[in-house]
Amino acid sequence: MSNSHCTDLLERIENRRCTVGVIGLGYVGLPLIDAFANAGFRCMGFDVDKSKVDSLLAGKSYIKHVSHDKVQAWLDKGLFDATAQMSRLDEPDMLLICVPTPLDDARDPDLTYVIETCNKIADCIRPGQLVVLESTTYPTTTRDVMVPILERNGLKAGVDFFVAYSPEREDPGNPDFSAAGIPKVVGAINDESLQVASKLYQSAVAGTVPVSSCEVAEAAKVLENIYRAVNIALVNELKVLFDQMDIDVWEVINAAKTKPFGFQAFYPGPGLGGHCIPIDPFYLSWLARKQGLNARFIELAGEVNRSMPAYVVSRTSSFLNEVSKPIRGSKICMLGVAYKKDVDDPRESPSFDLIKLLLAQGAELTYSDPHVPKLPRMRHYDLPAMDSQELTAEFLASQDAVLIATDHTDFDYDSIVEHSPLVIDTRNATQHVTANRDKIRKT
Template identity: 70%
Template structure:
């Protein structure tokens, strides 16, 4: 079986099935179609399937023109029919792995996908989990479900883990030019997965096991979360001392060795960094250990939206205004600049905290015209407001939560009464600096 699949991968006749057509799945399809593979895209969201079938993209960095070409050339066949999972030679799982209310791993999407695959799994298929998760998920969760099919891994079908590495909004890096770590459940599985990715990805980094690949992804994002927590904590201290943390970081990063710059913000966003460290702390608890350093970093980062609201209250208080009844405009609902991705964005936490305090809220985000439904927040129906001089002048405070490049910060500061800047976005603004506060 492995020889047949290896031959299909070698001549690119293998059909690549991608399960989950979101911010990970679509860029992966782009990488494989660019390498002359035909793809089947699976998603339970019929709306996504219909949009793709019509040649329309719903992700900013994948254009509708590109999707239209996939459909026209029959490089992509989108479907919501999971009984068709056996039509693909390779199945790449790109479904969400959120946290539950107790901040423990929620693998229901991975497990549900595994059960769907098991119903149609046939000999000769390769299954690769790409969703970020904790070490042992592939072996202890995915493998037993797939073997309910009666097939045996390493003989009838093949299984590997290869963590997604996406950086939305970064034009320098896309799915095809970010090295791909691959760990197979056995030697044949690892070799087949590595051979597949080598056709579409600039570099493949094989590791000894799925657990090593799973731990690699967790390490990458925990490293970032801990260092961001450090600068967030220093931001609070330096604010108290009257120091500008941004100036301090800019000075520190002139050192050509031993220092990497991380930047503070209103909280952590995106699917990975706010979530992955908690997968690790959960796993440590199962092993009877505590990860105090990581847990403390999580605690610091989770308090940042509250700190921003506190700074806003102080700022308004200087103008003899309370938060309740004040007109506050949030600038930026995406979790990072220049993307349309709202997942885990701290802006939604700010929105909820300010609503609880009675603020009269509006928002602007050039990439998110209407607020989407969110898993953990009761999001009101709101639409992005145009930043006219009249609108800005009518606000008691403009709160910069995401520093999109599209914003004209000189224009914003010129017409706004007060500006609370959580991203150092106004650093180049020279006129009206008396209106600006950092948070």
């Protein structure tokens, strides 16, 4: 039976007669819909947050790099529908799962959203559907967690329906890489599932990289993020060392990256942010413990990276002491609460740790972020309500220090340095400022 389902799906993909369902309409799901809609596929979006569904059906986006015009174009072409009704999961031919996979309080993987989604799919799955997990997770999740849930009503994975894993590869804020422009790694539970999933993604993205199993695809995604986490931890540790030696770590990195082979530049910062690097490596360290092993590089990298907000606050205290001011009572404006430049995504941003630590030490704290007009509520932080401040000359002059936590392009760094009494730069954002450099402290 699987061969007939496979042939039918391949033909429908080729002719754009299939519907692609995306579950989770966030920073991964919406760009994925854009890629498939641009390739001529009808798409359905599913999300338990009805406000998101209503916004999209009104042609309004809530994510900066997916514009209102894009959403309206999907609607105008009849290529998009959105719903909070999970009973409609039997309508699409393909279901792509893009739900969060956070860590719990013990820093173990929390698959609650994946499991809940799979249970909803299992309630109405029909023969011939393809189910793909895109959420980052540890190897064996697709085969050992997803498949048993999907099979609970008697249909057989790989026979009656198809299952694959293809990890998301989003780079928000990077205009050089859209969802459609990034090759997709695809692993599946059998050959037919791999064939169908690969054909689907080939129709909408720059290319696919088929691998031998779901486990290889899952491990590849975790490796990508571990690679970044470990190397960022290395330069963060070097930053602390070089600060003590009065060596500019940014100049060191810029010199080293002139080597045309054997070196890739990574940069320090006030901590790690985003939905990947602060979280995903610990899926593998958890799995290692389950195997009786210790993933020492991963754990050490996490320790170094988690220590950076406290280090930045310590350096801020030292810089204020140079001008005879304590943190307590000092007016400090933090520039940027998004986790990276030019995005509106605050997930896991180190800025929240900085805010928490500075408030605990008595700072009179404000923030400015052109992409985040109100400080969002974050589940691990109990912070006061704040609005983004306009960086007027008068406001900057009224501060005791400005702390650059996110190096947004929209910030006028020349003006910030000119009008601020002290600028603490954690991102080397002021490297091209030529005037008033005596006000700048890098950390």
